[in-house]
Amino acid sequence: MTGTTLDEARVLTEEPLRETKPTRQRWVRAPIVWQIVLYAVLIAITIVYIYPFLVQVATSFKTEPEAAADPISLIPQTITFAAYERLFLRSDFPIWFTNSAIVTIFVTLGRVFFCSLAGYALARLHFRGRGVVFAAVVAVMAVPTVVLLIPKFLVINQLGIYDTYAAMILPLLVDAAGVFIMKNFFESIPVSVEEQARIDGAGTFRVFWSVVLPMARPALITIIILSFQGSWNELNHFIVATQSPELTTLTKGVASLASGQLSQGSQFPLKLAAAVIMTIPVAVMFFIFQRRIMNVSEGAVKE
Amino acid sequence: MTATVAAPPRAGGPGRGIRRGEALAGWVFTLPVILILGIFLLAPVLMALWVSFSDWTGRGSPLSANVNFVGLENYAAITVDGGLPTRDFGTSLRNNAWYVLLVVPIQTALSLFLAVLVNRAILRGRGFFRTAFYFPSVTSSVAITVLWLFLFSATGVVNEVLSWLGINGPNWFQDPTGIVHNGLRAVGVTSGPAALTENDFLGISWWDWMAGPSVAMTAFILMAVFTTSGTFMLLFIAALQNLSAEVHEAAMVDGANAWQRFWRVTLPQLRPTLFTVLTLGLIGCWQVFDQIYTGTQGGPSKTTLTPAYLSYSSAFLDQDWGRGAAIAFILFAIIVIFTIFQRWVLRDRPVSKRRARQYQPSQPKEARR
Numbered sequence: 001m002t003g004t005t006l007d008e009a010r011v012l013t014e015e016p017l018r019e020t021k022p023t024r025q026r027w028v029r030a031p032i033v034w035q036i037v038l039y040a041v042l043i044a045i046t047i048v049y050i051y052p053f054l055v056q057v058a059t060s061f062k063t064e065p066e067a068a069a070d071p072i073s074l075i076p077q078t079i080t081f082a083a084y085e086r087l088f089l090r091s092d093f094p095i096w097f098t099n100s101a102i103v104t105i106f107v108t109l110g111r112v113f114f115c116s117l118a119g120y121a122l123a124r125l126h127f128r129g130r131g132v133v134f135a136a137v138v139a140v141m142a143v144p145t146v147v148l149l150i151p152k153f154l155v156i157n158q159l160g161i162y163d164t165y166a167a168m169i170l171p172l173l174v175d176a177a178g179v180f181i182m183k184n185f186f187e188s189i190p191v192s193v194e195e196q197a198r199i200d201g202a203g204t205f206r207v208f209w210s211v212v213l214p215m216a217r218p219a220l221i222t223i224i225i226l227s228f229q230g231s232w233n234e235l236n237h238f239i240v241a242t243q244s245p246e247l248t249t250l251t252k253g254v255a256s257l258a259s260g261q262l263s264q265g266s267q268f269p270l271k272l273a274a275a276v277i278m279t280i281p282v283a284v285m286f287f288i289f290q291r292r293i294m295n296v297s298e299g300a301v302k303e
Numbered sequence: 304m305t306a307t308v309a310a311p312p313r314a315g316g317p318g319r320g321i322r323r324g325e326a327l328a329g330w331v332f333t334l335p336v337i338l339i340l341g342i343f344l345l346a347p348v349l350m351a352l353w354v355s356f357s358d359w360t361g362r363g364s365p366l367s368a369n370v371n372f373v374g375l376e377n378y379a380a381i382t383v384d385g386g387l388p389t390r391d392f393g394t395s396l397r398n399n400a401w402y403v404l405l406v407v408p409i410q411t412a413l414s415l416f417l418a419v420l421v422n423r424a425i426l427r428g429r430g431f432f433r434t435a436f437y438f439p440s441v442t443s444s445v446a447i448t449v450l451w452l453f454l455f456s457a458t459g460v461v462n463e464v465l466s467w468l469g470i471n472g473p474n475w476f477q478d479p480t481g482i483v484h485n486g487l488r489a490v491g492v493t494s495g496p497a498a499l500t501e502n503d504f505l506g507i508s509w510w511d512w513m514a515g516p517s518v519a520m521t522a523f524i525l526m527a528v529f530t531t532s533g534t535f536m537l538l539f540i541a542a543l544q545n546l547s548a549e550v551h552e553a554a555m556v557d558g559a560n561a562w563q564r565f566w567r568v569t570l571p572q573l574r575p576t577l578f579t580v581l582t583l584g585l586i587g588c589w590q591v592f593d594q595i596y597t598g599t600q601g602g603p604s605k606t607t608l609t610p611a612y613l614s615y616s617s618a619f620l621d622q623d624w625g626r627g628a629a630i631a632f633i634l635f636a637i638i639v640i641f642t643i644f645q646r647w648v649l650r651d652r653p654v655s656k657r658r659a660r661q662y663q664p665s666q667p668k669e670a671r672r
Contacts, residue, residue, distance in 0.1 A: 042420055046435045049529070053438070055460060056450050071453070071460045118336040127329030133337065140340050142642050143348070146590040146611040147635040150618045150628050151347030154354065158364060159342075171343035174336045204328035233443035235593045240619070251445045255597040258449045268453045275446040286441045287434075 053279075060084070060273035067268045083273035092245060093274065096253035100232060100278075103168050103249060107231040110173035112223050116216060118174075119182025120208050124194070134183070140176040146236065153240040167241040168249075172231055178223050185219035186212065225289050229282055250278045355628035365624070377625035381633070385506050388617075388626060393505030395608040399589060401516040402609070406527045407584040414532040414580065415573075418539030419565070433540070437533035444593035447530055452476060452598055455522045475522045479604035481514025482521055517606030523594055531587070535580045542576035543569070585641045589634065610634045 054074055059067050060083050062076040070077075087093040121127075122134050152171060153162075161167045189212070197211045213220075235251040242248070248256075254274045257267075350365065358373045359365040381392040421432050439447065454460045455475035462472030487493075494500065495510035502509055516524060546569065554568045570577075592611040595601060601608035601616065610630055618627025 038420065038423065042432050045417070045420075046432060049435050049439060049533075052450055052454060052460075052529075056453070059453065067453075068458055071456075071458065072463045114335045114339075117332045121329045121332035125325045125329035125332065127326040130329060133333050137336070137340070140344055142639070143344065144586065144590050144635065144638045146592045147614070147631040147638070148344070148347060149592075149611075149615050150354070150624065150631055151351035152343060153619075154350045154365060155343060155347040158350070158366070170339065174339040176336075176340065179336055204324060204332075208332075229441060233445075235443070235445055235596070236615075239596070239615075251443055254449060255445050255593075258445070258452060258597050259600065266456065268456070271449050272453060275449040279442045279446050282441050282443070283438070286438075 056272050057276055060269050060276050062269050064267065064269055068266065080269075083269040086270055087273055087277070092248065092253060093277075095246060096248050096250045097277070099168075099247060100250040102165070103172070103234075103238075104228055104231045106169045107172045108224055108227045110169070111175050111178050111227040112220055114174050115178035115223055116182045116213060116220065117208070118179045119184075120186050120212060122179070122183045123186035124191070124212075125204065137176045137179050141180065149236055149240050152237065156241055163242045163244050163247060165247070168238060168247065171241070172234065172237060175227060175230070178226065181222060181226075182216070182219055185216055189215055221289055225285065228285050232278075232282055250274075254278055351628045351631065354624050355632055357625055359624050361618075361622045361624050373625065377629040378633070380626055381629060382505065388623075390506035391605065391608065391613060392610070392630060393507040394605050395610045395613045396505065397507060397512050397514075398516065398520055398606060399591060399609045402520060402524055402527070402591060403585060403588040405516065405524050406531075406588050407581060409524075410528045410532050410535060410584055411577070411580050413528060414535035415539050415577075417532060417536040418543055419569075421536070422540055422543045433537070436536055439530045440533040442530075444530070445597050447526060448594050448597040451522060451526045451594075473518045476519045476599060477603055478518035479602075479606045481517055481606070483513055483515030485518075486515075517603070519599060519603055520607050523591070523598070523607060526594065527588070527591075531584070535584070538576055538580055539573065542573055546572050582641060582644060585644075586638055589638050589641070610637075 055072065058074045058076060059071065061079050061081070063078060063080050063082070066077060118137075122130060122137075156162050156167045156171070161170070193215070194207050194211055197207045202211070233251065234249075235255065238249045238252045242252075254271070257271050257274055354365050355377055356372055356374060357365060357370050358376075359370045363369075380386070380388045382389065417436050421429055421436070455462075457474040457477070459475075461475070465472040495508075495513070499510040499513070500508050504512065550568055550572070551564065554564050559567065590611055591609040592615065595607055595609055595612040596615070599607045601612055611634060614627045614630040614634065616627075617630060618624045621627075
């Protein structure tokens with residue numbers, strides 16, 4: 001109901017589906033001049049949106065003097081891999097990357113499983129207190145994450161798990177918005193299939209695992225995208241959950257790079273190379289799954 | 304809700320085979336979520352609430368016996384005492400208020416503009432443009448901040464482009480001067496009237512409240528617009544595609560030109576989405592933390608300090624946990640006010656939509672209201 005993630009989720013799941021329908025306004029034939037102006041404006045804006053990322057990649061292959069002298073060109077005069085060599089061979093960068101990968105994998109798996117379990121229970125199972133649990137989940141979504149910085153540290157510290165993988169992973173393992181998305185999805189699929197399985201004698205978990213969950217692929221992919229993106233890009237939780245260098249994630253590590261803790265001078269090629277690498281997984285994930293969602297939901301509509 | 308209607312009514316006894324053990328399963332299925340949200344969300348908030356009323360210094364457990372209840376002392380320190388903590392909090396509120404004031408309208412207008420453009424185009428490449436505008440939203444705030452530090456450095460891309468236009472760009476992230484003050488200085492006003500400079504609120508004179516965002520903060524404002532406009536554009540596109548074509552056609556038949564059609568027909572129908580975007584923007588803009596942590600740590604001259612970052616630095620860097628927690632709760636209150644506002648707007652939504660559909664085909668002029 002609230003929260004940017006939810007609205008993003010709604011768009012990610014529904015929007016590509018709509019696009020496959022023919023646009024109703026298409027009969028309006030604008031004059032050709034206006035079409036050209038429209039495209040020119042769109043392309044100009046696209047350059048503003050995309051150019052920073054291109055220059056980021058280009059600069060990561062430049063030498064430091066060149067990055068300062070000619071920040072704007074997209075083709076380095078001398079291509080150097082020095083920034084990447086330094087990152088991978090002579091810094092903690094591989095550790096950061098590994099930690100981010102570990103956390104992201106566990107958090108994504110956990111969210112997919114726990115959010116769909118709870119979403120199914122809240123959508124389909126009848127039990128006393130269901131309304132209260134759901135109301136609590138909705139209320140939790142309204143709590144902004146930045147005010148939880150100090151609170152989360154207090155509890156993690158109190159539990160004695162400060163500076164461990166448990167502290168990094170456990171609090172992120174469940175996401176109220178994810179529960180909400182799964183609940184909505186399960187309510188939208190027909191109940192008759194499960195009823196049949198139940199009459200055949202399957203237990204509740206069996207019905208959930210082998211009958212309902214396979215039908216929930218579009219929603220599961222949404223959860224995967226949101227939790228992958230969310231945990232890979234997460235910064236403030238790791239700031240309060242850990243302090244040792246061995247548990248530093250990419251976000252935390254690159255943030256420390258940015259504030260100059262590893263380097264003298266501006267070192268822009270190095271910092272931008274780090275930023276490029278940390279952007280790649282999310283970008284790949286986004287492009288692959290955007291197409292996947294489109295195909296899956298098309299299939300679902302035809303049924 | 305629909306499931307409850309479709310499913311057979313709940314039978315009380317365990318005799319009914321098909322619903323056997325459902326209550327137990329329901330609790331088992333939701334238990335992990337309840338436990339984790341309870342332990343890492345509800346408990347922390349309660350504990351922090353206690354800390355905000357205590358003199359805990361970060362050593363040992365805040366629940367131990369030698370931590371004392373100090374009442375509203377921590378809240379007073381940042382609001383009425385007038386010392387450095389008050390001035391810091393006042394400064395952070397000023398910085399963030401200007402940030403909200405500029406980011407929210409600009410990102411809303413830009414995302415709507417992009418949505419209309421992308422939606423209008425009879426386009427091949429519509430998907431491409433949409434992806435291009437959305438891409439900055441999926442990348443992490445840390446990576447974008449690093450990129451921004453480069454683009455807006457003294458000899459960076461932005462200043463290079465400005466120099467083509469003959470403009471000598473500022474040293475963005477080192478420049479603490481407020482842009483409103485800079486504008487006034489350009490027309491010869493260098494100090495404010497006594498009424499503004501001699502009276503203050505939260506330790507900051509009214510003249511300083513009016514300074515505007517610093518040049519450094521302005522770079523962050525541009526960054527926020529860059530990263531969020533794509534997300535909101537998608538919301539607007541979804542809404543635009545739900546609009547009925549008939550209304551649009553009727554307006555065309557009535558002779559309305561494209562400009563009139565947008566302002567008098569399209570925009571009123573987008574009102575629910577417009578409000579959603581505005582309020583989501585308001586809530587998000589009060590939570591500026593990652594950028595400040597990565598980029599400037601509140602500098603130069605504390606002009607990029609935000610309440611969220613101040614809360615973090617008071618607690619984790621200055622070890623003044625009670626004050627940090629108190630700032631967090633005041634920030635929480637600010638955000639809750641905006642959330643309640645959003646809830647109220649969203650509840651209003653179906654009514655206004657129906658009303659829009661009822662009125663617009665026959666009386667396009669009424670639609671403006």
